[in-house]
Amino acid sequence: MSTEKGHESAMSSFERHLSDWITRRHSKVFRLALMLVLALLVFLASFRFTVGGLKEWVQIEPAAILNIAIQLFTIMNPISTLPTFLIYTGNLKEDERRKIITTTTMIVVALLLTFTLFGPLILSALNVSVTNFRFGGGILLMVLAVDMLGGMSRTKTIDLKQVAVVPLATPLLVGPGTMTTLIVLSNSYAIINILIGGLVAALGVYLTLRAAPFLIKVAGSNGIQAASRIMAVIIAAIASQMLYAALLDWGIAKA
Numbered sequence: 001m002s003t004e005k006g007h008e009s010a011m012s013s014f015e016r017h018l019s020d021w022i023t024r025r026h027s028k029v030f031r032l033a034l035m036l037v038l039a040l041l042v043f044l045a046s047f048r049f050t051v052g053g054l055k056e057w058v059q060i061e062p063a064a065i066l067n068i069a070i071q072l073f074t075i076m077n078p079i080s081t082l083p084t085f086l087i088y089t090g091n092l093k094e095d096e097r098r099k100i101i102t103t104t105t106m107i108v109v110a111l112l113l114t115f116t117l118f119g120p121l122i123l124s125a126l127n128v129s130v131t132n133f134r135f136g137g138g139i140l141l142m143v144l145a146v147d148m149l150g151g152m153s154r155t156k157t158i159d160l161k162q163v164a165v166v167p168l169a170t171p172l173l174v175g176p177g178t179m180t181t182l183i184v185l186s187n188s189y190a191i192i193n194i195l196i197g198g199l200v201a202a203l204g205v206y207l208t209l210r211a212a213p214f215l216i217k218v219a220g221s222n223g224i225q226a227a228s229r230i231m232a233v234i235i236a237a238i239a240s241q242m243l244y245a246a247l248l249d250w251g252i253a254k255a
Contacts, residue, residue, distance in 0.1 A: 059190040060192055060196070061190070065197045065200065066197075067197075068185060071181060071197075071238060073205070074235060075141070075144075075177045075235055076108070076178055078209060079208060079224060079228055080148065080224070081168065081172045081209075082208070082209075088168075101209045104164045104169045104173070104205075105209075107165055107174075108173050109198070109202045111169065111174040111179075112174065112199075115179050116194045116195060116198060119184075119185075122183060123187070131245075131249040133180070133183060134242050134243075135242070138239045139243070141180065141236075141239035142239040142240070142243070144176070144235060145232045148235065
């Protein structure tokens with residue numbers, strides 16, 4: 001009996017230390033992420049303005065923004081991360097969980113901004129054409145969709161040492177599929193539309209994580225899995241469109 005009480009006491013002490021560690025660590029991460037986001041906005045915005053001109057920042061298209069936001073939200077698929085998110089945060093207080101959600105969202109925004117604004121530069125440095133990248137990205141997204149239909153993706157590994165940054169922000173939310181899509185989009189739309197669409201998608205991620213306990217309670221694990229598989233089908237459709245566009249550019253497919 002005394003052994004069981006000692007074990008429970010040790011577990012309680014461990015949970016308190018873990019909670020304190022998460023709160024301290026991720027408050028620092030949040031401040032760092034905020035500074036990085038601001039620095040990226042100033043530096044990269046000036047860089048893209050120099051390269052793309054004024055039209056990159058004034059050519060706002062609501063339809064394009066909606067399309068981009070839906071694509072990014074679907075590929076990040078925050079619904080599929082809800083069970084993992086609750087595993088890490090289920091025993092935390094509401095304010096501690098909110099800090100982790102905020103930190104995760106800020107990291108996601110920083111990653112989205114980085115790949116949006118550096119996308120063309122990455123392709124130029126690698127000497128890869130947009131068509132080639134679109135074809136490879138389409139294959140990658142198709143594999144990701146198949147993985148999601150069969151269960152948790154290969155990219156969705158779990159590391160107990162991190163929570164908000166790894167695995168939540170990356171690779172669970174911003175993984176190879178998201179990065180590929182952003183680089184392709186950055187060569188198809190004005191940059192302002194991608195930035196706004198990315199921020200809308202990140203807001204969707206934030207709201208989904210905030211509503212995690214309610215969504216799990218209402219939909220249940222089966223409902224969450226069903227929604228995740230529906231998103232996998234949408235990702236497969238996006239991948240098919242990317243592959244078709246590449247084949248069309250090469251003259252292999254016909255319009």
